[in-house]
Amino acid sequence: MDIIASLGLIIITCIIIWRACDGFEMASDFLGRNLKEGIKGATINAIGSSLPELFTTLFFLFVLNDKDGLSGGIGTTAGSAVFNAMIIPAVVIMAVIGKGIVRGITVSKKVIKRDGISLILCEIVLILLVTGSELYWYHGLVLMLLYVVYISYMLLSQGSGHIDNDFEENANGGNRAVAFFKGDLATTVLGDTKINVSKAWLLMFLSVFFIGIACYWLVEACELFGEAIGMPVYFVSVILASAATSVPDTIISWKDAMKGNYDDAVANALGSNIFDICFALGLPLFLFTLINGPVTMSPETVENIGQLRILLLIITVIAFFVYWIPKTIKKAHGYLLITLYGLFVVYIVLKGFDTSLPIITNTSDALSAMADFFSRLF
16 A cells, blocks of 8 residues: 555656646746757756756755665666666657657757766766765765856856847736646746746746655655665665656756757756756755764665766766767667666666676676775775
């Protein structure tokens, strides 16, 4: 019964996050209307769609406390990064090509190199930084500063840009009270009127509020589900929490692709990963350790987190070359990305149930050896 209830709650939180992020997307589209294509996807869209990871990591740390909360937070951000790198581009590829809009997707090599290399560097810093069994406030601060450097570079590199003075967007219209209970925050705020700066900020505030509530429930549901099936919350967060919090990234990238904004669609996925790793993990870690002191992790937690970081780096490097090498991204590339994510899920599930299959044990040992190698470098 607990399994069904927890899964039902996870589904409900997914829907709330999805509807709330629709409102956030409209607000961010208006506020970021003067940013160049590719920049907007990597900054405003990426931050907005990654708010669920930030809130979920905060709640994992402050609700579950200490090592369990930390493992759940890292599991969510890293698992979401894998989901973003594999599933979101695959969904974009399948949707656009499947509908016959184009036969292949061409993404700016500049965007792929800029965001892909930035992401790989951030993951290497994470591996080198998070070593040992204790984490302090300065670990979170370094990660946040890394994101400040990235976002500053992105904004400064866009140049003068194109000023869009003709931006117009309305909600669906209708009764505001009915729209609120349907989760249509855009109609609740705008009604039949056009969006402006003040309404955009109000819509963004309401969206963030409901995303936060949904993420709190998501953490509770993941803890309940893990207890029901006998799996540590870390492994539950890597699969379920990460997928739930990645719903907005997927929807925003899909909408961008439908509009032909392929640079923004891919930049959103890569930029979201940078936000997840640097800020969605860095800020909660900084706040928690500043208030409660250093986080002390068990040897098992250290091992699991170390393996996940190495696995994330390997998958990111593979995804980077999948985007960068071909002139046109086609369906075959989408199938490859989905297959890789499927193998990742199988490994995490079998590892979570502590199976003794040789392939799982050997993979785990290899990942641990690589994690140990990096830890000795710093």
